[in-house]
Amino acid sequence: MMSILESTDVDPETDDAAASGSPGVRSVEVGLSLLPLMLAAEAPMSLTALAQASGMAPPKVHRYMASLVRSGLVARDPASGGYDLGPMAVSIGLSALGRLDPESLGRDAIRTLAQRLDETALLAVFANRGATVVAVEAATHSVFMAVRVGSVLSATRSATGRAFLAFHDDPAVRLAAEKEIGRDDLASLIGDIRAAGIAWTRDELLEGISAVAAPVFDHDGRVIQVLTVLGSSPSFDVSPYGPAARAARAEAEAISRSLGFYR
Template sequence: MDTRVDGDEPPRSVLARGLSLLDAFGSADTELNLTELAARTGLPKPTAHRLLGELVRWGGVERTESGYRLSMRLFVLGQRAPRPRGLREAALPYLEDLYEATHENIHLAVLDGNDTLFLEKVSGRRSMPIVSRVGGRLPAYCTATGKLFLALGPPDRLERVLAAGLVHYTPHTIVMPGLLQRELSRTLTRGYAVNREESEAGVSAVAAPILDHRRRVIAAISITGNVCRLDLDRLAPAVRTAALALSRELSREPAAAPFPLLPRR
């Protein structure tokens, strides 16, 4: 998988090249070898090898028997970012309450480019195992949280997603632009979004938006679990109540709101 946008040239500065190697790791990648990293960044192998050596010495990546992996130092740095940390800390009590009430997977997500990015996840032994994880991402158009960002966001956001193309993740993924637009219209009417096996077979979700003091969607909370077990319409009031309470809390704290969406990648 090449992480560059079609037509982009490989980064030229030393700093940009080093950062591109870090950014080449996808949410599902435990480790990558030199050939994979060079291909994803467009860097010559000797250049990638030299820069990886610098990153190893700095502590950003670690060598493994078969390649490289991201280090704990990056995790520590990520925890110092004030706005995501503040949002996660404010949201956690509401996520835990939803988990105690449902024993399903509970997510906190924000928009990152065309994807929904999971900032936090609360689950337990009774929760259905699913692919999502903290720091992971899924396309916005086939997730409940992502549909909220598309339905409540500016029109050009949906236009970018449609221009990038809609692909099947399961037989239930909505890949026709007209059908997706109608689904987003229903989301606006309901005030919550649903995902019925659109990103992972056997898994459904219901999500509600977190709004800032200007009524802009800045994040979303979802309940996710087995499609045969979840009654999405019955659970919608619970997730909407949690999202509304968190929105009010954030609106009372000027330092925490507005919480900006992550920049387009």
């Protein structure tokens, strides 16, 4: 039985990538590009659906599916005929997840943010019933801050806490937040944060300090850590689409993808 790499049943334009000036086998790249489509789907995909989503002709998709099924990366449902991720894809995913260290990724991300923006960056996890700081990367300029490793930040008055509050499902934290700011205000706050994908504060936790915070999700869609950037309010843009927010969101999304999370 021929493997994907050995198969001669490929279209000329998707064969060896040498034509594009880069090494590799183009047909493998095209075939593997079908896997994210199945990953994002909530159910097995039909050949027609895969063809429409990929922009390829159905016969072409069928040939790739045949090779991917033989490799174990794809499985075909005998009842519906739909295609889904196969046992080899599951094994690869679990193995990759087991080798990742989310905290190390988060530390690298806040280091990048601090260097790129020249602002202080924090990494926090949800522990002790709250947003707990586990790493701090300082900016080159001085910013007074009473937050340090081990600090547990307010769920409603800190950007970090708000990011967890909006995406975490701990009912005790939600109840405490409702008592603090009221149910209607909490619902409005959570709605705004979820819509923007980022939380922000200005002069709330500390006078003169503003911050933006982006959540990191694992493969099950659970928020496992938050990346926060903070700086002096007069010069710090807390807009959800400002430079700090965009940078924090991009780093958080990159970690989330590496952990297997796809929106």
